[in-house]
Amino acid sequence: MKLDLNQKEEYKETELGLLPKDWEVVKLGEVSELQQGKTPKRDDYEDYKGYRIIKVKDYENENKISNIIKGDRSFVKTDFGERCRIKEGDSLILSAAHSSNIVGQKIGYVKEIPSQKTFFVAELIRVRPKKNIIPYFCFLSLILMSSRNQIREEVKGGHLYPKNLGKIRIPLPPLSEQKKIAYVLSSVQEAKEKTEDVIKATKELKKSMMKYLFTYGPVSLEEVEKVPLKETEIGLVPEKWEVVRLGDVFEIKQGKQLSSKESVENKIKKPFLRTSNITWGKIDISKIDFMYFNKEEFEKLRLKIGDVLVCEGGDIGRTALYRGELKEAAYQNHLHRLRPREEGVSEEFFVFWMDHAINQRQMYLYTANRTTIPNLSSSRLKNFKIPLPPLPIQQKIASILSAIDQKIEAEESKKKALEDLFKSLLHNLMTAKIRVNHLENVFDE
Known part of the structure; x- marks a missing residue:
């Protein structure tokens, strides 16, 4: 080549x-057939049998349409006919949504479909190429920035109609x-x-290995059968492992509360980590905020390499290890800083344990009161049980x-x-x- x-x-x-x-430069409607889908009646839907129906959630922008069944109401009893059927080589475009900013901007390609007939809902427009345009090239022409900009101009009242979509011009x-x-x-x-x-x-693989x-x-x-196990509050663990309270092995300190009214006089401006900076296992510093501290306050909240940060709310329990991504930094009150009280504890081990605990026992971390927003207070975190094998x-x-x-x-x-x-x-x-x-x-x- x-x-x-x-x-x-x-x-x-x-x-x-x-x-x-x-x-050439042609109108999309000249080289393709454009068709709105149909939304089934409530009684038409089936969960796992009948005719497959593609919905908005079945694909991501600029990606192929997925055949993977996502939840209930993925099938219908009724044959909606050829008008609302999709075939390999079709493209689908979001034609209606709560936000007009995304109408016409979610575009997927039908690379393959199940053997049975497959239909699509009314929130989508099917673009079916004619003989003088290759299907995948048609999809490519739709996701071009120039085409996306034209589509935005054709959105009327939060809707995109086939006749308007057909007006956009594409290279041929x-x-x-x-x-x-x-x-x-x-x-x-x-x-x-x-x-x-x-x-x-x-x-x-990681989930299975954990x-x-x-x-x-x-x-x-x-060697698995030779490992004696014991039942604990956190499940089966090797008999020789300890199970301890988190507060017994880690010093836990909550961060600084945000305040827009606080005086900045005689204070120092320092990098400041939020829950949005915490990804599983690592700190994301692509976007960093700053906050004013007095010197003593900052020293109390200054992070050290090896500190562990745990989210109190939002993605509850999300945990990351601070590896010195910033020269110096503090953290907000929706984060808890964990620092080992003594040697014998691997911070990385604990981060992986939290990942495993959240995946396996998410409700274990929630508040007892189901009517409130789930959170992980300092007192709850201190009593959180963790395994502690030899270092x-x-x-x-x-x-x-x-x-x-x-x-x-x-x-x-x-x-x-x-x-x-x-x-x-x-x-x-x-x-x-x-x-x-x-x-x-x-x-x-």
């Missing part, structure tokens, strides 16, 4: 900017070049999807799970790189800044 980025081509001025002379190269553009971009998209599959599988390690310890499968075992478990996290992180970085590549190529190929009309070894399917 050979790609020439330095070809000299003749261009012409169009509504979409400079394009090659052999490209010759069929041979459409195919080559689709080939390049679909290759990147498929690589991203495979990476997503690896991430999903690795995350499932359950295994926190039940039996870091032993081989052959070498804590470190071994943390090491195993850290290796899995590193794999997830590497794959997520790869996914981000592929997403950036896709966006760059989409813009450059669909505006003819990069030409692939002479790309070799791309054959018709």
Whole structure:
């Protein structure tokens, strides 16, 4: 496969900017059939049998339509006919929503569908390409920024109607070049999807490994039956492990309450972590706020490398390890700082335990009063029970799970790189800044 980025081509001025002379600019309605879906009656819905019906939640923006059943009401009893049926190669666009800002901006591609007939709801518009446009190229033309901007202009009263969608103008190269553009971009998209599959599988592996390690310890499968277990408040654990109160092994200190009326006179401005900065296991410093402290107050709340931060509310119990991401920082009152009282406790081990505890026993952390918003107060956190194996075992478990996290992180970085590549190529190929009309070894399917 050979790609020439330095070809000299003749261009012409169009509504979409400079394009090659052999490209056209056409209205979407001229090269595709546009059809609104149908919303079933309440009695039409079935949970797991009948005809599959695609809803808005069945796909993410700029991604393929998922066949995975998501919850109830995923099927209907009634055959809605060919008018509301979707087929491979169709694109779907969100045509109605509570916010007009997202109408027309969620666009998915039907790469494959189940064997049975599949329909779609009235909040979606089906775009079905005609013979002079390749299906995946049609989808690509819809997700172009120039097309998205045009679609925004056609949204009326929070709705997008097929006749208005049909007015947007898209670039149309010759069929041979459409195919080559689709080939390049679909290759990147498929690589991203495979990476997503690896991430999903690795995350499932991590959950399984946490359950295994926190039940039996870091032993081989052959040794599992030899590990004596005991029943505890937190489930089965090895007999030699202790189960302790969190407050017995960690010093717990809540952060500073936000106040817009507080005087800043004679105070110092310092970085300030919120619950939004806490992701599972790590601190996200992509967006940092600042707050004023007096010197003594800041010293009490200053974070040290190895401190653990736990969210009090929101995503309750979400826990991260501070690794010195900032030169200095404090934290808000919806966060609790945990600092080991003495040696013999691995902070990383505890972070992984919290991840496991939330996944397995989320209600274990909630307040007893179900009428209030769930929260994790200092007193509740102090009484939270955790396993405490010998330090070498804590470190071994943390090491195993850290290796899995590193794999997830590497794959997520790869996914981000592929997403950036896709966006760059989409813009450059669909505006003819990069030409692939002479790309070799791309054959018709």
